[in-house]
Amino acid sequence: xxxxxxxxxxxxxxxxxxxxxxxxxxxxxxxxxxxxxxxxxxxxxxxxxxxxxxxxxxxxxxxxxxxxxxxxxxxxxxxxxxxxxxxxxxxxxxxxxxxxxxxx
Amino acid sequence: xxxxxxxxxxxxxxxxxxxxxxxxxxxxxxxxxxxxxxxxxxxxxxxxxxxxxxxxxxxxxxxxxxxxxxxxxxxxxxxxxxxxxxxxxxxxxxxxxxxxxxxxxxxxxxxxxxxxxxxxxxxxxxxxxxxxxxxxxxxxxxxxxxxxxxxxxxxxxxxxxxx
Numbered sequence: 001x002x003x004x005x006x007x008x009x010x011x012x013x014x015x016x017x018x019x020x021x022x023x024x025x026x027x028x029x030x031x032x033x034x035x036x037x038x039x040x041x042x043x044x045x046x047x048x049x050x051x052x053x054x055x056x057x058x059x060x061x062x063x064x065x066x067x068x069x070x071x072x073x074x075x076x077x078x079x080x081x082x083x084x085x086x087x088x089x090x091x092x093x094x095x096x097x098x099x100x101x102x103x104x
Numbered sequence: 105x106x107x108x109x110x111x112x113x114x115x116x117x118x119x120x121x122x123x124x125x126x127x128x129x130x131x132x133x134x135x136x137x138x139x140x141x142x143x144x145x146x147x148x149x150x151x152x153x154x155x156x157x158x159x160x161x162x163x164x165x166x167x168x169x170x171x172x173x174x175x176x177x178x179x180x181x182x183x184x185x186x187x188x189x190x191x192x193x194x195x196x197x198x199x200x201x202x203x204x205x206x207x208x209x210x211x212x213x214x215x216x217x218x219x220x221x222x223x224x225x226x227x228x229x230x231x232x233x234x235x236x237x238x239x240x241x242x243x244x245x246x247x248x249x250x251x252x253x254x255x256x257x258x259x260x261x262x263x264x265x266x267x
Contacts, residue, residue, distance in 0.1 A: 008208075011208060035168065060229045066156055072247065077172075
C-alpha cells in the first residue's frame with residue numbers, strides 16, 4: 001500500500017462531489033454531494049494518519065479530526081434536512097434554481 | 105493483498121459517487137450514497153482505523169442515509185422522480201475536471217514514498233480525545249445539541265397553520 005492510493009481516491013471522490021454540487025437541481029442531492037466531499041476529506045485524513053511517520057503523540061490527530069468532521073457533518077445534515085422539509089412544505093419545491101425568494 | 109481489497113472498496117466508492125450525481129431517481133441516489141459510505145468504511149479498515157470504520161457504518165450508513173430517506177418519505181416522493189441536471193452541467197463538468205487535474209498535479213509533484221502503515225491504538229485515541237481535545241469535544245456535543253434543537257424548531261408546525 002502507498003499513500004498515493006488514498007490521495008487519488010480522495011481526489012476523485014471530491015471532484016465527483018464538486019460536480020454534484022454544481023450540476024444538480026434538487027437541494028437533497030446537493031446535500032448528498034456535500035456528504036461525498038466530506039467523505040473524500042475523511043479518506044485523505046485516514047490515509048495521512050496511517051502513513052504518518054510522527055511519534056505516537058501526534059499520530060492520532062488525523063483520526064481525532066475525522067471524528068470531529070463526522071460530528072459536524074451529522075449536525076449540518078440534520079439542520080439542512082429540516083430546512084429542506086420546511087421549504088418543501090411552504091413552497092412545494094426544493095429545486096435550488098427556482099428558489100429566489102431572497103432576491104431583492 | 106490489501107491493495108486488492110483497496111481496489112474493490114475504491115471501485116464501490118467511485119461507482120456509488122457517480123451513482124449519487126447521475127441517478128435519475130432520488131431513492132437510487134440515496135442508496136448509492138449508502139454504497140459510498142459502506143465502501144468508505146472498508147477504506148478506513150484498510151487504513152487501520154477500525155474504530156472510525158465502525159463509526160462510519162453506524163453514523164453515515166445507519167443514521168445519515170436513513171434521515172435522508174425519512175425526509176423523502178415525509179415529502180411526496182413522486183415530485184422527486186426524473187431528476188435532471190441544470191442547464192449549467194457542462195460548466196460544472198469543466199470545473200470538476202480542472203479541480204481533478206489540479207489535485208492530480210499536486211499529488212504527483214509531492215509524492216511521498218513512505219510505505220509502512222501503522223495503526224493507532226484505540227485507547228490512545230480515546231486518551232487523546234478526552235485529554236488534549238476535551239474542550240473541542242464538549243463544544244462538538246453542544247453544536248450537535250443546538251443543531252438538533254434547531255432542526256426540531258424549524259420543522260415544527262405552527263399552531264395557526266392548519267395543514
